[in-house]
Structure formats: structure tokens, C-alpha cells
Amino acid sequence: MGIAAAYTHQRLDPTTFPPQLALALDFMGAGEVVRELCFLAVATRNRGKEGALADEAVTEALYDIIDCEPEAERIYVLGQVDYNNKASMQMLDRFNFRQLTQGVPPPRGDQRLGWWLHIIDPPQ
């Protein structure tokens, strides 16, 4: 059978953000945390079908993120996506992630990845 989908996420230290993110998150207050959705993938055989399993995986990841931050009043969820990764951008759009910065094609070094943001205000 194998693995159908997988994801990872981690808490980020806001003081280590690249400058463009520091500006976007400048308004962070007490009780607010940032987590990066570092990786999310669906097995090839389970992709498509209008992203049914992909959406289930994102939903699961977001609930897991909330569970990992029980004290947080607000959670900023960040993700990085390659400028060419249409499937991922469509998926994040479906969850109302906002694109903060745009990835750009080579040869501009490590700038292929754009940053995306989703804000969660967990029920207290």
C-alpha cells in the first residue's frame, strides 16, 4: 500500500527571517508564533481528483500545527514554493494562503522559491 501523503512543519524563530518576511510579519505580537510548512507531498497515484487527497493532507497539517501550538493566539503558517510548481500554488490558493514574495526563474540563484502565508486564529 505505501504512504499516501506526508508533511512536515517546524516552529520558526522570527529573528532569523529574511528581510522581506520580517517586514511582512512586523506586526507580530505576544502570543503569536510562526510555523513553516516545510514539505507536503502526495503519492503520484493519489494526486489529481481536484486535489482531494492533497486538500485532506493540508487540512491535516494545519490541524497538526494548531495542536503543536496550544498556547498560541495566532499562528502564521509560512510555506515556500518553486515559481514553477503550479500544482502547489493552486493547492495553497484553495486554502487562501497569500503569496508574500514571488519566486523567479534561474539564473537568479536561490530565488526560485516564493513565500506564502496563511494566518490561523485558533479557537481559545
Ligand SMILES: CC(C)(COP(=O)(O)OP(=O)(O)OC[C@H]1O[C@@H](n2cnc3c(N)ncnc32)[C@H](O)[C@@H]1OP(=O)(O)O)[C@@H](O)C(=O)NCCC(=O)NCCS
Ligand atoms: C503539491 C501536490 C500535493 C498537489 O497535489 P494535487 O492538488 O492533487 O495536484 P496535482 O499534482 O494533480 O496537479 C494539479 C495540476 O498541476 C499540474 N502539475 C502537477 N505537477 C506538475 C509539474 N511538476 N509541473 C507542471 N505542472 C504540474 C497537473 O498537471 C495539474 O494540472 P491541471 O489542473 O491543469 O490538470 C502534489 O502535486 C505533490 O505532491 N507534488 C510533489 C511535492 C511538492 O511539490 N510539494 C510542494 C512543495 S514541498
